[in-house]
Amino acid sequence: MKFVDEFRDAGRARECAAAIHRLVTRPWTLMEICGGQTHAIVKFGIDRLLPESIRLVHGPGCPVCVTPLETIDQALNIAARPEVIFCSFGDMLRVPGSREDLLSVKARGGDVRMVYSPLDAVKLARMHPEREVVFFAVGFETTAPANAMAVVQAKRAGLPNFSVLVSHVLVPPAMEAILGAPTNQVQGFLAAGHVCAVMGCREYEPIAARHHVPIVVTGFEPVDILQGIHDCLQQLEAGAATVQNAYARTVRAEGNPAARKMVGEVFEVIDRKWRGIGLIPQSGWGLAPEYAAFDAAERFGVADQTAEEPAECISGLVLQGVKTPLECPAFGGRCSPEHPLGATMVSSEGACAAYHRYRRMPVGSG
Amino acid sequence: MADETNDFHLSCPVPITQYPHVVMAHGGGGRLMNQLIDRMFVAAFGNPALEERHDGARLDPEGRQLAFSTDSYVVRPLFFPGSDIGAMAVNGTVNDLAMCGARPRWLSAGFIIEEGLPMETLWRVVQSMREAAAAAGVQIVTGDTKVVDKGKGDGLYINTAGVGVIETGFLIRPASVRPGDAVLLSGDVGRHGMAIMSVREGLDFESPITSDCAPLAAMVLDLLGAGIEVRCLRDLTRGGLAAALNEIATVARVQIDIEEAAVPVTDPVRGACEILGLDPFYVANEGRLVAFVPAEQARQALTVMQRHDPGRNACRIGVVKTEFPERVTLRSRIGASRILDLLSGEQLPRIC
Numbered sequence: 001m002k003f004v005d006e007f008r009d010a011g012r013a014r015e016c017a018a019a020i021h022r023l024v025t026r027p028w029t030l031m032e033i034c035g036g037q038t039h040a041i042v043k044f045g046i047d048r049l050l051p052e053s054i055r056l057v058h059g060p061g062c063p064v065c066v067t068p069l070e071t072i073d074q075a076l077n078i079a080a081r082p083e084v085i086f087c088s089f090g091d092m093l094r095v096p097g098s099r100e101d102l103l104s105v106k107a108r109g110g111d112v113r114m115v116y117s118p119l120d121a122v123k124l125a126r127m128h129p130e131r132e133v134v135f136f137a138v139g140f141e142t143t144a145p146a147n148a149m150a151v152v153q154a155k156r157a158g159l160p161n162f163s164v165l166v167s168h169v170l171v172p173p174a175m176e177a178i179l180g181a182p183t184n185q186v187q188g189f190l191a192a193g194h195v196c197a198v199m200g201c202r203e204y205e206p207i208a209a210r211h212h213v214p215i216v217v218t219g220f221e222p223v224d225i226l227q228g229i230h231d232c233l234q235q236l237e238a239g240a241a242t243v244q245n246a247y248a249r250t251v252r253a254e255g256n257p258a259a260r261k262m263v264g265e266v267f268e269v270i271d272r273k274w275r276g277i278g279l280i281p282q283s284g285w286g287l288a289p290e291y292a293a294f295d296a297a298e299r300f301g302v303a304d305q306t307a308e309e310p311a312e313c314i315s316g317l318v319l320q321g322v323k324t325p326l327e328c329p330a331f332g333g334r335c336s337p338e339h340p341l342g343a344t345m346v347s348s349e350g351a352c353a354a355y356h357r358y359r360r361m362p363v364g365s366g
Numbered sequence: 367m368a369d370e371t372n373d374f375h376l377s378c379p380v381p382i383t384q385y386p387h388v389v390m391a392h393g394g395g396g397r398l399m400n401q402l403i404d405r406m407f408v409a410a411f412g413n414p415a416l417e418e419r420h421d422g423a424r425l426d427p428e429g430r431q432l433a434f435s436t437d438s439y440v441v442r443p444l445f446f447p448g449s450d451i452g453a454m455a456v457n458g459t460v461n462d463l464a465m466c467g468a469r470p471r472w473l474s475a476g477f478i479i480e481e482g483l484p485m486e487t488l489w490r491v492v493q494s495m496r497e498a499a500a501a502a503g504v505q506i507v508t509g510d511t512k513v514v515d516k517g518k519g520d521g522l523y524i525n526t527a528g529v530g531v532i533e534t535g536f537l538i539r540p541a542s543v544r545p546g547d548a549v550l551l552s553g554d555v556g557r558h559g560m561a562i563m564s565v566r567e568g569l570d571f572e573s574p575i576t577s578d579c580a581p582l583a584a585m586v587l588d589l590l591g592a593g594i595e596v597r598c599l600r601d602l603t604r605g606g607l608a609a610a611l612n613e614i615a616t617v618a619r620v621q622i623d624i625e626e627a628a629v630p631v632t633d634p635v636r637g638a639c640e641i642l643g644l645d646p647f648y649v650a651n652e653g654r655l656v657a658f659v660p661a662e663q664a665r666q667a668l669t670v671m672q673r674h675d676p677g678r679n680a681c682r683i684g685v686v687k688t689e690f691p692e693r694v695t696l697r698s699r700i701g702a703s704r705i706l707d708l709l710s711g712e713q714l715p716r717i718c
Binding site: 009013014042043044045046048049090091094106107108114116222337348356357358359 | 398707
């Protein structure tokens with residue numbers, strides 16, 4: 001299949017891995033930002049092709065994982081109301097809130113629906129004027145344009161029964177937070193290709209310069225990821241620290257101007273709490289004042305709801321790359337995909353879920 | 367959440383501790399469904415036939431070997447590219463019987479019909495069942511009809527149960543699987559699930575994906591007739607290839623090691639799965655099986671399977687090992703090994 005097969009080719013992957021082996025003279029620690037990359041690394045066994053001195057730590061780029069507990073609780077609260085049709089992407093449905101998940105709300109009679117696009121939720125609002133349709137607008141810069149588009153369409157169509165529960169987060173402030181932490185071990189980043197497809201690469205330049213770290217925009221297929229790792233290590237070995245685009249077939253330096261414009265119109269940058277990490281200043285998007293009427297948290301009076309994380313879950317440390325899932329005492333025992341203590345175990349992109357699914361036993365790299 | 371730290375202990379009144387209500391994932395063919403079956407149904411009904419955990423029960427009244435199986439069909443929409451609920455209800459039970467090595471003979475059909483269903487729709491379903499039964503050589507010999515209030519059903523639910531006669535002396539069941547056995551797959555995977563999803567969710571793909579729904583009994587009987595010492599058969603339904611292999615690995619206490627690149631997946635199915643963030647190895651099928659046979663008979667078995675339409679693309683995908691019992695392992699396209707695990711419930715499309 002075009003654009004997939006050539007980037008999963010075993011021969012090209014091995015060539016790229018061999019080039020990495022020739023290049024490396026010292027130990028290095030890299031972080032892949034995106035959960036999709038984490039998943040591909042563990043699924044295809046990419047880390048097992050690398051020299052032992054190279055450590056990959058898994059970043060915070062899993063939207064399901066970093067959505068705060070209280071936002072999940074707000075969603076559960078809204079979804080349980082009889083007048084509401086609550087629409088969400090599939091992988092938010094099993095994320096545990098303080099007491100239950102959206103699937104349990106559905107099982108008790110809540111009208112919870114899985115949609116593939118926020119525009120499907122707008123369509124539902126049009127079809128059911130007597131109901132309140134709420135879309136759970138979570139994610140990084142990648143999902144924001146479509147979510148913004150949904151709000152714009154609802155406003156244009158004058159749909160008073162449509163609203164969004166927003167929990168959008170941004171990559172660059174999270175990178176700053178990771179680099180600024182005293183426990184930081186990350187020496188180079190693989191930036192998330194799809195985030196850069198929207199936002200472009202320029203906003204990473206100040207970070208690379210200030211912290212002297214190479215940042216390589218990287219795709220999601222095995223050969224893409226190996227190329228990103230190769231380019232990042234090449235910079236580290238040479239003492240360089242620039243923003244480099246290893247995913248040029250998709251990412252342009254300026255990103256997608258139309259998508260950025262749409263996002264800029266609907267959202268404004270605000271402080272956001274990240275699940276497992278805490279508050280990061282100026283790290284997310286909320287609805288801009290002109291669109292405040294579409295804020296579901298305000299409409300349903302749940303904006304002030306707060307919640308405490310289970311103390312045992314170390315997902316915050318996992319999301320910051322300080323610990324790996326296998327270092328968690330609850331991993332695979334008290335915490336499993338059936339009974340997750342934290343979101344990194346439940347999301348298909350969460351590092352704990354990826355390890356649980358692919359790595360619960362030693363297997364050779366063959 | 368409920369008390370996650372306690373392991374399960376059977377106690378009245380409700381032996382499912384983690385979810386106080388049934389959720390959709392309990393029917394998704396993954397780990398939650400297995401828990402429900404083990405802790406609720408097997409715990410309550412336990413007997414040797416049930417505990418074999420096979421697609422059907424093997425019974426031997428007065429020396430004659432029979433296979434008995436049942437399945438319910440709740441698919442929406444009732445008609446979808448490549449098949450419909452009627453053909454599925456017949457083929458599904460026919461296939462379950464075939465997986466016991468039985469020649470399917472008699473079916474029952476129970477109809478739960480929602481008030482308001484057009485007669486013409488019901489007639490089309492019944493005609494489709496008639497044709498499928500004729501093609502599979504089974505008779506529908508008893509049935510039941512219930513009508514429920516409008517809004518209390520999805521148009522039509524069908525339950526079929528079936529009885530088949532086992533003519534082989536081999537014990538075809540997970541426990542018969544031996545280290546070194548070859549793992550054969552009868553064709554490409556993921557078509558039924560993606561065909562349903564594309565119509566249900568209104569996803570238009572360039573080339574329409576059609577269900578693989580088909581009867582498998584003729585192929586199985588041909589394998590046995592050719593003298594293949596079939597150890598175990600499993601049709602791939604909910605939970606897909608991954609669920610079937612995991613169930614067998616668990617019951618047989620063996621490792622099943624497969625080659626990712628050897629498993630056929632058509633381009634339209636791969637494309638649709640890529641878009642939705644799904645793994646075709648976990649997507650449902652209705653006309654595919656895996657067969658465990660002695661390695662030295664693998665080539666001959668494939669030749670037999672390939673003579674049948676649903677087995678045209680049959681291939682060898684892996685081998686049974688002992689190093690990591692109760693695990694399914696997969697060698698990825700780039701050469702690294704990993705687990706092919708059972709999921710908790712259904713696959714959920716990803717955010718991005």
